[in-house]
Structures are given as C-alpha cells and as structure tokens.
Amino acid sequence: MGWREEVERALEEIEKFVASHEEDLQRFKEQFLSKEGLVGKLSRLIREVAREEKAELGKALNTIKTKAQEKYEFLKQKLEEEKNRFKCPEDTTLPSSDTLKFSTHPITKTLGEIVNIFKKLNFTVAEGPEIEDDWHNFTALNIPEDHPARDMQDTFYIQINPPILLRTHTSPVQIRTMETHKPPIRIIAPGRVYRNETVSARSHVQFHQVEGLVVGSNVSIIDLKATLDWFAKQFFGPGTKTRYRVSFFPFTEPSFEMDVSCTLCDGKGCNVCKYTGWLEILGCGMVDPAVLENCNIDPDQYSGFAFGIGIERLAMLKYGIKDIRLFFWNDFVFLSMDI
Ligand code: PHE
Numbered sequence: 001m002g003w004r005e006e007v008e009r010a011l012e013e014i015e016k017f018v019a020s021h022e023e024d025l026q027r028f029k030e031q032f033l034s035k036e037g038l039v040g041k042l043s044r045l046i047r048e049v050a051r052e053e054k055a056e057l058g059k060a061l062n063t064i065k066t067k068a069q070e071k072y073e074f075l076k077q078k079l080e081e082e083k084n085r086f087k088c089p090e091d092t093t094l095p096s097s098d099t100l101k102f103s104t105h106p107i108t109k110t111l112g113e114i115v116n117i118f119k120k121l122n123f124t125v126a127e128g129p130e131i132e133d134d135w136h137n138f139t140a141l142n143i144p145e146d147h148p149a150r151d152m153q154d155t156f157y158i159q160i161n162p163p164i165l166l167r168t169h170t171s172p173v174q175i176r177t178m179e180t181h182k183p184p185i186r187i188i189a190p191g192r193v194y195r196n197e198t199v200s201a202r203s204h205v206q207f208h209q210v211e212g213l214v215v216g217s218n219v220s221i222i223d224l225k226a227t228l229d230w231f232a233k234q235f236f237g238p239g240t241k242t243r244y245r246v247s248f249f250p251f252t253e254p255s256f257e258m259d260v261s262c263t264l265c266d267g268k269g270c271n272v273c274k275y276t277g278w279l280e281i282l283g284c285g286m287v288d289p290a291v292l293e294n295c296n297i298d299p300d301q302y303s304g305f306a307f308g309i310g311i312e313r314l315a316m317l318k319y320g321i322k323d324i325r326l327f328f329w330n331d332f333v334f335l336s337m338d339i
Helices: 003-016 020-033 038-048 053-085 106-119 172-180 221-236 287-296 311-319
Strands: 131-133 157-159 165-168 185-194 206-216 244-251 252-261 278-289 303-310
Touching: 003 038, 003 053, 020 038, 020 053, 020 311, 038 053, 106 185, 106 206, 106 221, 106 311, 172 185, 172 206, 172 287, 206 221, 206 278, 206 311, 221 244, 221 252, 221 303, 221 311, 244 278, 252 303, 278 287, 278 311, 303 311
Parallel strands: none
Antiparallel strands: 131 165, 157 165, 185 206, 206 303, 244 252, 252 278, 278 303
16 A cells, blocks of 8 residues: 555544544554654655655645544543543532522422412312222213223223223312211312323323312302312413303212413414414313212212313423423423423
8 A cells, every 4th residue: 555545544534433432532543643653654664655655744744743643632531521420529519500490390390389279168188099990080970881981092901801091181179088088078189080092282191180169068169160260370471361151060069161361362262272362171061960969869868070181181281382292392492491
C-alpha cells in the first residue's frame, strides 16, 4: 500500500473512531499520534521519499496530525462527560439539579379536585377492585345477559367461566357499598376502568371515572340536580350552566346525561363543543328499584341517585388537552407541564 492510500484510509478511520472506554482513547493515541504510530511513521518517511513528493507528504502529515488531535480532544471530552453523568454526587442528600421539573399528573390533579368538591358535601370516598366478577359489574346493576356491554368487544375478560373481568365502569362500587352498608349512603368512588376499544385521540382501553351514590329516605331528583349543578359550578366556575338530557342506563330510572355550557366559548359555539355550546360530562339517574333490591335495600323505604363522571374528559376540557393518549404515554414534556 502506497503512503497516499494509507493516509486516505487513516483519515477515514479517524473520522469513524468511537471510544467507549479510556482504553479506546489510549489505543487511538498510539495508533495515530505516537512516534510508533502513523504520525511517527510518516515523519520518518519524509526523509525517504523522492524530493518532489516531500511537500505533498508533509501536507498530508499535517492534516493527519490536526485531524487526529482534534478527534482525540473530542473523544476525551465525551468520555469525561459520560463519566460525570453517571457519577454519584458525594452528598446524596443534596437537592437534584432543577433541569428536571416535576408536577402532579393531570389525572391525579383532576381526581383530587373532584374529590375535594364532593367532600364539602360530606361525601366519603369508597373504593372497589379493578378485577371484578359478573355480579358486581353487570348482573346486580340490572344489565341483562344479552346487553351489548357484556360483549367481548367491550369487556376484557380474565376468565370466561365463571366470568372474571376488568371492570368496565366504577358502578360496581355502588353495589359493593350497598351490600355492606345500610342507608343513609353518600359516597364517591374514584378509580380506573377498562374497555376493549380501539385506542385513538378520543378513546382508550383504560380511563378513570368517579362514581357517586346517594341513598336515603326521600332522596329525589331535586337532590340529584342540586348536587350536580353545584359540582359543575365548583369545577368549571360560577357562571357554568347545566342541562339534562334523557338517556338510558340499565341501573338508573329515569336516566340522564348532564351537559355543561362550553367552557371554551361560553356557550357561543366552537369546534370543541361542535358548535352546540354544550359539553357532555356525565351520566346520572335515580337508582333503579331493582338494583336496590339486589342489594337487600327496600325500595319502598329508600331511594337514591347515582352518577358517573369521566375524568379524562373533564381534564381534557379543563386543561385543553387534545389527545387522551397523552395521559398514558409518560411523555416527559407533557408530564412536566404545570397545569
Ligand atoms: N356507569 C355509567 C358509564 O360508565 C355511568 C353512570 C354511572 C350512569 C351512574 C348513571 C349512573 O357509562
């Protein structure tokens, strides 16, 4: 191999060289910069080559020297940085550098706000398991066997016979509470729920709800409305208007969906409320007497109302979050957002 070719190859090698350890750096120095390495060899060669080649070789030698020296400095600095990055601080009780900013997850934050609002009305917090049986998730809630919600499309089954599943809503906590507590009952039940749905910007296989249940003597639709109207004003602001649309849930009769006046356009119409001026935020209704009976509560003596709020939806509306998947991606920028 002639010296020209050798120089060309060496330049390529210098360019590509990576050092992951101190030893690589040492090897680089020996191979290119030392007396025994390429620079030494080319310096010696200058004396031997024909006179007309000397200037050209001298130039090539200088290029190799500068390039190799530059690369050496670069690799050395890189290794140093790497080393410091993983170095444990001498005093581990010192606060971390403020380049990492932490904040409460928007779901935790929204859940906390909702719970605090209902606590002011003397609601207590109840909890239930995320892995449920058919009775609590469906049957006791008056959801008949052939109801589409039982379809494999919507429910994640862990076991088919007897059915064990991931709860599809927080309503089973209503049943668990009524089975173990006598009225008066006034609870909210926040938690995670699961549905076998296609993940998109608007729907996810996991999300959160807050269930509410009030059972007592003479609990009426007026109590339902007063409670939820007050909640909407507390959560979205005093000017918030509400409206109730008749709906259907197997476990409430009558059933409603509650809308609030659009928080973004003040009810004037925008693309978030699809130019209706209203946003649907929860399902609710008077507890169906059959459900009370399933829990051994006498429907002639007691009545109640229940509601279920979708947390992601509320958080999206309140904080202007456009994609439900953001809540579960653990994206650092999203998580450090101070909302
Ligand atoms: N469980 C219902 C749902 O997930 C919401 C709901 C709860 C409706 C309580 C009425 C009463 O859609």
